[in-house]
Amino acid sequence: MSTRRLSLVLVLTSLLVALVFSFGAGRSEWLYWKPPIVLLVALYWLLFEPQTFGLVFAFTLGLLVDFVSGAPAGESAMAFCVTAYWAQTLEHRLLHFTIFHQCLLIAGLVVVYQLISVAIDLAIHGGALQLALLYPALSAILVWPFIAGVLGRLHRRSL
Amino acid sequence: MLVLLALALALLFVDRNTRWLDPTRAWIDSAAQPLRWLSNTPSNVAKWSDQNLLSRSELVADNQRLKTEVLVLKGEVQRVVDLSVENARLRNLLSARELLKTRVLVAELIGVSTMPLRHQVTINRGARDGVFVGQAVLDGDGLMGQVIAVDNDRSQVMLISDARHAIPVQIAEFGTRLIAEGTGDYQRLQLRHVPPTLNIKEHDLLLSSGLGGRFPAGYPVGRVATIERKSGQDFVEVTVLPTAQLNRSRHLLLLFTEVNPVPRGGIDSDIDGDINNNERDKADVD
DSSP states (O other), X not given: OHHHHHHXXXXXXXXXXXXXXXXXXXXXXXXXXXXXXXXXXXXXXXXXXXXXXXXXXXXXXXXXXHHHHTOOTTHHHHHHHHHHHHHHHHHHXXXXXXXXXXXXXXXHHHHHHHHHHHHHHHHHXXXXXXXXXXXXXXXXXXXXXXXXXXXXXXXXXXX | OHHHHHHHHHHHHHHHHOSTTHHHHHHHHHHTHHHHHHHHXXXXXXXXXXXXXXXXXXXXXXXXXXXXXXXXXHHHHHHHHHHHHHHHHHHHHHTOOOOOEEEEEEEEEEEEOSXXXXXXXXXXXXXXXXXXXXXXXXXXXXXXXXXXXXXXXXXXXXXXXXXXXXXXXEEXXXXXXXXXXXXXXXXXXXXXXXXXXXXOOTXXXXXEOOGGGSSOXXXXXXXXXXXXXXXXXXXEEEEEEESSOTTTOOEEEEEEEEOOOOOOTTOOOOTTOOOOTTOOOGGGOO
């Protein structure tokens, strides 16, 4: 029981830290490159604790991101949900991949996430489809080993 | 999965067409405020260190520049002594009144009126320092305004750009007397009753004329910015850019003039009084 609770504390802390990072705007020219950190952390938990975290977790988190970021409610929720669903189907294989393969797969997931949220944005506000929507996938490749490494270490220690 | 997708679509629809989700959004947003503050901390720290930790070389350079500036100014002050002696002699020849001796007191800006149309600032000097109502206030570049209320150790200053303010001025080159009114815009004064025949150009410097007895004469007020001649109008519309940095200066000068009371005979002391450019007061050729 106590290990379970510790794990939950870790999950909540990791998500809070991810939210803090997602707020940090940084320089405006780097804005397009900002990786969806909350999504990456959520994906980590979905992939490595699949019995506990499922689609409802992803959906709730997406909704929270929507409310906090001022996006139309349901946009990130839907994108999180679809991405999480796809991640779940890949879960069994992904765990055996090398970190490099994992990164590529994560990039693919981020592209899916970006496409869905941008599509919803276009449907609601209109606008133009830009190549910039692929940048977060590239930056996610760089960030994923770090997230997986740190969370993996903390996760194993808490078990 | 499908249920969640449907829920997401429903939420999108609701959020797009109603305001039902606004309270939730506001609540979550305020709950996230500490996180936002936390994420801003690095940039706040950077800003703070930028302001507070100037590099030594920057300070040295600054010091050097200031020293040079002081030297240059001292040189000019020497000339001023010479000029004021000469001026006094000439005035004596004209049997005009003595040159005004002035003393200044440096004051710091400690507050600005929150009403955008009320150009009023608070300074950290008051009755204890001898500040009085009607006292002229300058910055490094020109006249800023006048004291309108005095407390024990702070006072209120109305800027010349306030829409309720007017100041008697003269064109530096010709001495033509005019009145410059505030407009409520820090970058713009307006000249009142300028006849179309008046010889006035853009960039003409306007000095305080000293009429009205409130502001001392000879301090720069502004430069003519635009002149608009409209056919069928009795007067020309002239706007003036104040020389003082009305919305930027932090350190102001309070002017104490030891005025020999001016014989009021020939002077039109009413600030709002009509101006007639053909009339010249001999008593006040400043």
